[in-house]
Amino acid sequence: MRTKKNILYSTFIGLNVEIVNSSQHALIGTKGRIVDETKNLIIIEKENGKEVKLPKVACTFRLTLDDGSTVDIEGKRVAFRPHERPKKV
Template identity: 40%
Template sequence: MITPQNLFQHELIGLNVEIIESPNKGLIGIKGKVVDETRNTIRVEVNDGHESVIPKNVAIFHFQTPQGYIVEIDGQILVSRPEDRIKKKFRKI
C-alpha cells in the first residue's frame, strides 16, 4: 500500500504529479500522469495528450497517492533506477 511515508519506495508510474519548483521556470506548473520513469527523468502525460520529460534532479514534485494524499518530494531523492530505488533502505523522513 502506498502511503506518504513510503511513496518514494514504490512505483511512480500511474500517479498524478505536479512540478511545483524548479530553476527552469518552464517546468513549473506541469501536471499530469506519470507514464514512464528512467534513472534521471520522469515522463509526464499532460491533459492535452502530449508528454513532457522532466529531469528529476532539478525539480520538486507533488505526487498524489491513490488515497488522495499530496506528497512533496525533492527530485534529488528519486535519482536512481526505479528498480534500485524500490530496494533501497531509507532513513525515516
C-alpha cells in the same frame, strides 16, 4: 497501496504529478500523469495527450497518492532507477 510512508520505495507510474519548484522556471506548474520513469527523468502525459520529459534533479514533484493525499518529493532524492530506489533511499 502507495502512502506517504512508503512512496519513496514504490513506483511512481500512474500517479498524478505537478511540478511545484524547479531550477527551470518554465516547468513550474506542469501537471500530468506519470507514464514512465528512468534514472534521470520522469515522463508524464499532460491532459492534452502530449508527453513531457522532466529532469528529476531539477524539480520538486507534488505527487497525488492513491488515497488523494499529496506529498512533495525532491527529485534529487529519487534520482535512481526505479528498481534500485529501495536499496538507495
